[in-house]
Amino acid sequence: MYILTIIANALIIMVVKSTTALHNPMYMFIASLSLLEICYVTVTTPNMLSIFLVKYKRISFEGCMAQLYMFFSLGSSECILLTAMAGDRYLAICHPLRYSxxxxxxxxxxxxxxxxxxxxxASILTITFIARLPYCGSNRINHxxxxxxxxxxxxxxxSSTKEKMFFTLPWSVVLICFFLIMASYICIIFTIKVSKSYQRKAFSTCLSHLTVVLIFYGSVIFIYVRPKVNYDLNKDKVVSLVYSVVTPLLNPMIYSLRNKEFQKAGLNFVLGK
Structure with a gap:
């Protein structure tokens, strides 16, 4: 699955780069998201594979903090990039004359x-808080x-300190970006209702992005935006696979399956035309 994710996202980047017709903001955003997904999945998946192969996997405190920082940074970057992509669709549909x-x-x-x-x-503050926490007792990470x-x-x-950290830090990036995306799509929906000529175009360009947003944010909000410290780690481990492994694999498929222009460009790229 890891290799398939790398290949799928790398193919997206190469197709966009090699096709002049795709050199526009929408496809530049998609290619950038694919690059982000390659980095994102590389931070966690190789380590997860080694855990399945080795019974007891060790990692230093510094190594753990480094992995968490990269994971948080790339995840936050994806939240912000998805917001920028929503803004791009908002301008294209709600303000088409000013878009270019x-x-x-x-x-x-x-x-x-x-x-x-x-x-x-944005991730520096979160990692600084976590790194300075006093750790005692078990050193086994249930993840x-x-x-x-x-x-x-x-x-x-x-518990109150954990609750405050757990509730405030993830909210800052995740929910602000999510609400901005939803606000953009509310404006898009109203524009579609007023002008039916934009309806088909709106669904073809927005549905893929909205699908990615719902899958990614649904799992992220479930994990990080909950004011509870005593949760079920075993369930969270399974849900975390959605945004750390499944989403990076699905994104290239979601963006390409419904996009005839990209399908044509991809076919020409594979055939060497």
Missing amino acids: SLMTTRACLHLVILSFLSGFI FFCDYPALVTLACTE
Whole structure:
């Protein structure tokens, strides 16, 4: 599955790069998301595979914090990038006459870079809090990789402190981005109702993105945005596989299966035309 994920996302990037007709903001965002997914899945999946092969897998505290930082940074970057993609669709459908002047290639590139930088900067505070927590007792992490909820349960702090951290830190990036995306789609829906000429175009360009958003945010919100510390880690381990393994594999399929323009470009790329 890991190799298939890498190949699928790499194919998306190569098709977009090699096809002049796809050199527009929408496909640049999709290619950037594929690059992000390759990095995202590489942080966790190889380690998970080694856990299945080795009975007792060891990882240093520094290594665990490094993995968590990369995982958080890339996850936050994906949240922000998906928000930027929703903004792109909002401009294209709600303000089509101004779209080409506002969403230029340069503006798209700046948004992609900003998404990556913001994700890595925003995660510093969270990792600093987690790294400074006092850990005692068991040093076994009940998870496939170093993830935030599993680590916080090992900390020897008061329940109220854990509750406050668990409830406030993940909200800042996840829910703000989610609400911005939903606000964009509410505006898009109203535009579709007013002007039926945009209806088919709106569904063809937005449905794939909305599907990715619901799958990714559904699992992320379930894990991180819950004001409870005493949760079932075994259930969370299974749900975490959705956003850490399944979503990076599904994204290329979701964006390509419903997009005839991309399918044609992909076929030409494979045939060498």
